[in-house]
Amino acid sequence: MGEHLLANYAEVVAVILFGIGFTNLLLQKNMIKKIIGLNIMDTAVYLFLAEKGYIAGHIPPLIVGENFNPDTYINPVPSGLVLTGIVVSVSVTALMLSLTIRLYRRYHTLDLDEISMRLKKEGL
Amino acid sequence: MELIRNFPCLSIFMAMLSAIISSALKGNGARRLNTFVVTAVGVMSACVLYLTCTTGESYVYKMGHFPAPIGNEIRFGSLEAGMALFFCVIMLFSLNGGRKKIQIEIDPGKENLYYIMVDLLLSSLLALVYTNDLFTAYVFVEINTIAACGLIMIMESGRAIEAATRYMIMSLLGSGLFLIGLCMLYDMTGHLLMSYIQISVREIAESGTYMIPLLVTIALIVVGLAIKSALFPFHAWLPDAYGYSTVSSAAMLSSLVSKGYIFLLIKIIYRVIGFDIFVNSKIINVLFVFGLAGMIMGSMSAIRENDIRRMISYSSVAQIGYIYMGFGLGTTVGMVASVFHILSHAATKSLLFVSGVGLTDVSGEKTQFIELTGAAYRNVAAGLAFTVGSLSMVGIPLFSGFISKLLFSQAAVQSNIKMLPTLIALAVSTVLNAIYFMKTVIRIYTPIESKYPSVSIKKNRLYAFTLLCFVMLNVALGMCSQPITDWITQGLSVFA
C-alpha cells in the first residue's frame, strides 16, 4: 500500500487537494472561502490530469520546425483537457464572484447562512 | 437523408449562435429568435427521430478533423432524437406559458439576457443529449449549470440570488465529483470517447484488476450527477431554486435541466460503464435506497409545505426519487420505466408550475394556500390544468403518471428482493401525493367571496392554449403509451 502511494505521490497529492477543495466548497460559510475551495478543487483535477499526461523524459508536444517525432512528446490530450478545464473554471468562478458581490451589496455579509436567516426573517 | 444526419450538430450550433446574436438584440427580438430556434430545433429533432426510428440504427457524426479514438464525436439514435424533440417541446410550452410573467418580472433591459440563457440552456441540453465524448459532456454540464443559474438569478430578488448561489455551490460540488471521476476514468482507459471507454472498461472488468478504482470512479460520477439532479438527500437547494425563480425558469429547471443530467447518467451507464457492470456494482442498491427515501421524504416535505410553488418543487424531489428507484431496480424494464418517467414528469411538472402561476396570479401574487382558496374559479383554465397535473401526479389512469407507475411496478415485480419495498413505497408515495395535490385541488375549487379579480380565458389565449397543449401531451402520454415505451425500449437497445 505504502509503496503504491509513494510511487504515485502526485496523484495522492491531487486527491488530497481535491478533498480539501471539496470540503471547503461544501462547508465554508464565507462565500470567498467557498470560491477558493472551488478553485483548489479544480486545480487538483488539473494536477491530476497533468501528471497523467506527463511521460518522464518527453518534451511538450510542440512542433518546432520540421521536427516531428510523436515518440518524444508527452500525451497532449490531458493538456488540452486542462486548458479547457481552466476556461470552464474561470467562467464559473467569475459567476460565483458576481453572485457574491450582489449578495454582499444587498446584505453586507459574506456569510451565506446568515443571509438565509435574514431572508427567512423577512419572510420573503 | 444524408442532410438529416447533420441536424444534431447543426441544432447545437444554431442554439449557440442564436445566443450570441441575441446579445445584440432587444428583448422582443431575442424572444422571437428564441422561439424560432426552439421550434426549428424541434423540427430538426423530429426529422432525426424519424430517420433513426425508420432505420432503427444509431449514427456517429465526426466533429472536427480527428478520427475516432482521439477526435470528438456526436452520436445519435432514436432515444437521443426523441429526447431532444421532447425537450424542445417542453421548453417551448414552458416559455409560452410563462411569457407574461417574464415580461412582468424581469427588468425590460435584461429580457434579452434571459433569452440568451435559454438559448445556451438549449444548446447545452442538446449537446448533453447528443455528445459521444465524456469531456465535452463535462464542458456542457458546466455551461448548463451557468445557464440555469442565470435563469434563476435573473429575478434579482434577494431570495433568487441566494437560491442561485446555493444552486451554484451544489452544482459545482457535483460537477467537481463528475470531473474527477471522469479524469480517473480517462486515467484507467486512456479514452474520452464513450464507445472506446466502454471497451476498455469491459476489459478491466473481465481481467478483474482495478476493480476498486473502477467502482470508485463509477461512484464519483454517479454521485456527482445525482447531486446535480437533486436526488434525495442532495436536494436542499431545489425548493428555493424552483420556488423563487420566474415560472418559466422553474418549469425548465425541473423538467429539463435535472432531466438532462439524468439522461447523461443513463448514457454513461449504458455507453461508458456498460449496463451489466453497473448493475453488478453495489451502487445501484445505494441509488435504489436513496430513490425510495426520496419518494417518501420528498412527499413528506411537500405535505408540510405551505407555499404552492415550493410544494410543487418538493414533489420534484419525490419524482426524481422515482427515477433513481427505477435505475436501482437494475433491469432494462426498470430503465424503460425511468425514461418514461422522465418524459411524464417533465410534462406534468412544467404543467403544474405553469398552471400554478396562473392560480397565484389571480390570488394577489401570493403563493400561500390560504390565499388560493377558490382560485380555480377565478382562472378556469389554470384550475383545470392544475387538476389534470395533480391527477397525473397521483397516478390516476388515463394520465401519464399512471403509466409510469404501472411501468415501475411491473419492473419491480421482476426483482425478488426489491419487489416489496418498491411496491409499498409506490403505494405510500401515491397516498402522500394524493394528500398534498388533492388538498390543493380541493382548496382551489372551494368557492369563496374573493377580493381578487378573475381572469377570463379570452384575455389569456396564449396561456390557455399552452395549458391545453400540456394537457394534451399529458393525456397522450397516458393513453398511447405503447408506441412510446416501444420507442424507449428500442432506443435503449441501440444505445449501448
Next chain:
Amino acid sequence: MNAFYLFLAVLIPCVGGVLNPLIPWKKRSHMLIYLETLVVVNSILVWVLLLNRPEEIFTLVHFTGNLAIAFQLDGLGTVFAGLISFLWPLATLYSFEYMTKEKHEKTFFMFYTVTYGVTLGISLADNFLTMYCFYELLTLVTLPLVMHTLTREAILASRKYLYYSIGGAAFAFIGMIFLLTYGESPDFILGGVMSTATLAEGKNTFLLIYVFSFFGFGVKAAICPLNSWLPQAGVAPTPVTALLHAVAVVKSGAFAIMRLTFYCFGVDFLRGTWAQYLLMGVVMFTIVYGCSMAVKETHLKRRLAYSTISNLSYILFGVVLMTPLGLVGALSHMIFHAFMKICSFFCAGAIMHQTERHYIHQLDGFARKMPKVFAIFTVSALALMGVPGLCGFISKWNLVSAAIESQNPMAYFGIGALLLSALLTAIYMLTIVIRAYFPEKDFNYDTIADVKDPNWMMLLPLTVFAVMIVVFGLCSMPVTELLTAVAAGSF
C-alpha cells in the same frame, strides 16, 4: 346483442351528465325531465343487455402490452349492473325533490349522473385494469358530490374520503401489477387467472399481495381500520349518502374484492391459508365494530353509515369464506342490503329534508306526523335486523349456511359475530323506531307541528324499495337460484 352497447351504457350517463351544466335550461323541470329520461333510458338499455347478453368482449383502447380497456358482461357483472341500474332512476327521482333545498344543482346532477356511468363501468369491466380505472374515476367523480355543501366539515370529509380511497387504490394497484405480470390472462376468469405452479412458487408473496389488495379495495368497502371516511362522508346530501355510500361506491369496493378473490387469485389457492384467517378476523371485527359504533352514534345519518360499515363486512364475510356458497351469500347480501340501506337512508333524507332535524333524539313522536316514512323506515329496520319474512333474513341465512357449509371453525365464530351484530342492529334501529312511535307520555305534538310526509317524488322510491324488501323476503328463490348459477360460473 353487440358488445358495443356495453360501452354505450357506460358512455351515455357520462356524456349526458357532462352535458347537463352546459345546456342552458329555461326551467328546472326541463332539466329534471332530461335527467330522468337519460337515466331511465340507460337503465332500460342495461336491462335489455342483461337479458340478451352479448357474449363477446368490446375492447375500447389498448394501453401498453396486454393492457386494454375492455367491457364484457358476466354473471357477477350482471348482478351488480342490474342492481345499480334498478336503483339509479329511483334515486334520481328522489334527489329531484331533495335537492330543491340545496345549491349548485346542475353540477350536482352532472356528477350524480356521471357516477352512474362509472359504476356501470366497474360492473361491466372485462379486466382488472378497466375495473381499476373506473374505480379510480369513481373516487374522483364522487368527490364533488361529497363536498357539495362546501362547508368546512364537508371539505374535511371529502379530503379524508379522497386520501383513503386513493391510498386504497394504490395498494390495489400492487395486486393489479401482480395479476398482470403473473396472470395467464388479463381478463377475469372464475377460479383465478394464475396457474397453480406459479402460485405454489411464491405462495406467501402472493398471499401478502392478496391481503394488500384486499385492504386496498377494502377501503371503499370500509373495513376496519380503514372505515372512518364513511361516517364523515355522511355530510353529503342524502341522495349521495344513500345511493353512493350505501350502494354504488361501497358496493364497488365489495364487488372489486369479489373479482379479486374469485376471479383473479382463485379461491382454491386462498382457502385455508393464513390470509383467509387474517381477513376473516378483520371482517368479523368490523362487523361487530360497525354495529357498536352505530349504537353509540346519535346522528341519524352517521348511525346509518356505521350500520353500512357493519353490513358491508357481512358481504365480505361471505367473500372470505371463499366458497361458491359464500359468494352466493355475499351477493345476496349485496343486493338486499342495497335495498334495505337505501330505503333507510332515504327515510332519513326525507326526515332531514322535511324537518331539518339530524339527531335521533329530535325524532320523538315523528311517526304520527310522518306515518308513511316511518312505516317504511320500520320495514327497513326490521329487514336490517334480519326478521324472517324480510329480505335481510334471507341474505343472512345464505351467509350463515355458507359459513356452516365451509366447515371452517373460524367461520362458526363469524356466525356468532353476525348474530351479535344482528342484536346490535336491533338496538340501534329500533331505538329510533320506538322513539318515533312511542314518545313519552306527555309529549307535546305541537312542537313538531311542521312535520309532514314528503311528496310523491320521495315517497315513490321509498315505497318501491319497501315493497322490494318484502317481496325479496318472501320469494327470494329466483334470486338465490340466479346467484347460485353465477357463483358456479354457469350463468
Next chain:
Amino acid sequence: MEYILLVPVFFPILAGIVLLLKKEYQKRSSMLLYVGTALVITGVFAVYGIFGITEGVTLFHLTKTLPVYFELDTLGRYFSLLFTIVWILAGFFSFEYMKHEEREKRYFGYYLIVFGVLLGLDFSGNLITMYLFYELMTLTSLPLVLHTQTREAVMAGLRYLFFSFAGAYMALFGVYFICRYGTTLNFTAGGVIPAAVLQENRTLFLVAVMFMIIGFGVKAGMFPLHAWLPAAHPVAPGPASAVLSGIIVKAGVLAVIRVVYQMIGTDFIRGTWVQTAWMSLTLITVFMGSMLAFREPVLKKRLAYSTVSQLSYILFGLSVLDAEAMTGALLHVTAHAFIKVALFLCAAAIIYQTGCKRVEDLKGIGKGMPVTLWCYTIVSLGLIGIPPTSGFASKWSLAVGALASGVPVFSWLGPVVLLVSALLTAGYLLPITMQGFFPGEGYDASRFEGKEPSYLMLAPLLIFAALTVLIGLMPNGLTDRLFEFAAQALQIV
C-alpha cells in the same frame, strides 16, 4: 280443509292491522264489538283447528330449504288451546279495564295481532316457522309492554325487546346448524339430526343446544337473562301484564321443548354438561325469583318475580329429561298460566278500582272487594301448591319425576329447592290475603267500600279460579295425555 289452519293465525293479524289503520271510532262500544267478534271468531276457528285438523299445510317457501309450514301435534294443540282460552278471557277483561287507559285502539289492535302470532307459533310445524313467529311475537307484543308510554315503560319495553332479541339470536345460532345438518325441519320426537353427525360435531352441537336453551329461555325469564321480565311485565296495562306473564313467557317454554325434545333429541344431551348447566340455571332462577318476589313491595312486580321463579319450575321439569317430570312441567304450564293470569287480573282489578299498587296499601281490601280477594287467595294456594289445586298436581309430578330420574345430586336437590321456593311463595302471596281480610284492630278500610269490579272483570277471574281448582281435582285426564306425549318425546317405549 287443512287451510282452515291458517285462519286463526292470519285472521286476527289482519283484523288487528285493519283496526290499527282505521280512523278513531266514534263510539267505544262499536270498537269493542269489533274486537270481541274478532276474538270469538278466532277462538272458534282455533278450536276447530285444534280438534279437527290433522294434516299440515305449507304456506310458501322462504328459500328452497325453508318452508313456512303449519301442523298441529299434541304439544301444539295443548299450548294453543291454553293460549286461546286465556287470551280470549283476558281480552274480555280488558274491555272494562282499558277504559282508564289512553289509545285503546292501538292496544286492541296489537292484542289481536299478538293473538294471531301466538297461534302461529303454536301451529308451526317446523323450526323455521316457529322462529319466524317467535320473532314476530317479540315485535308485536312490544306495543303492549310500553303502552302507557311513561319513561319507565319505554325503557322497560326496550329492555324487553333487546333481551328477547339477544335470546332469539342466540337461539338462531343453533337453528342455523340444525337446518344444515337436520334431515328434516319438521318437529320429530327424538330429534332430526343423525346420531353420527351429532357425535362427529359433539362440542359444536352441545354449544349450540346450550345457546338455544339460554336463548329461548330468555322469554321464559331464565337466569342469567331474566332481568327484562320484572321490568317489562309490571309496566304494561293490567290485562297485558297478565297475558305477558301468563302466556307469552310460555312461548319460550314451547320453543325450548321443541328444540330440545324434538330437534336435537334428549339422548344427545343426557348426562352432558349442558344438562347440568341447564338444571343449575333453572334451580338458581327458581330460588332467586322467589327471594326477589319476597322482598318486593310493589304487587305487580312481586308477581313478575314470581313468574320468573315459576317458569323455571317448568324448565327444571324439562331439564330433568324424565317423562314424569316433563308431565309435571307441562301441567304446570297450564296451572301457572291460569294462576298467573288470574293473579295479574286481580292486581289489575285492584289498581283499576282503587289505584293501589303497593302491597302495604292493600290492608283491608277484602272488605271492599271480597270476590276479587277470594279469587286471589284460591289461585295463590294453587301457586304455592296446596291441594286440591292444579299447582299441587303439577308440582307433585315434578318432584316425583325429579326424584325418580336418577340424575346425581339434582334428583334430590331439585325437590328441595322447589320446596323452599314453595315456602317463599306462600310467604309473598298469602300476607296480602291475610292483611286484606284482617287488617287488624282500628284500621280504617272504608276507602275500599263498594269497590268490587263489574262482572265483565269478575267473570274471567272466577273462571280462572274455578279452572285452577278443577284441574287440581281432576288432573288425570290431562296428565295421561301429557304423559303419553312426554314418553313419546323422550322415546320411552
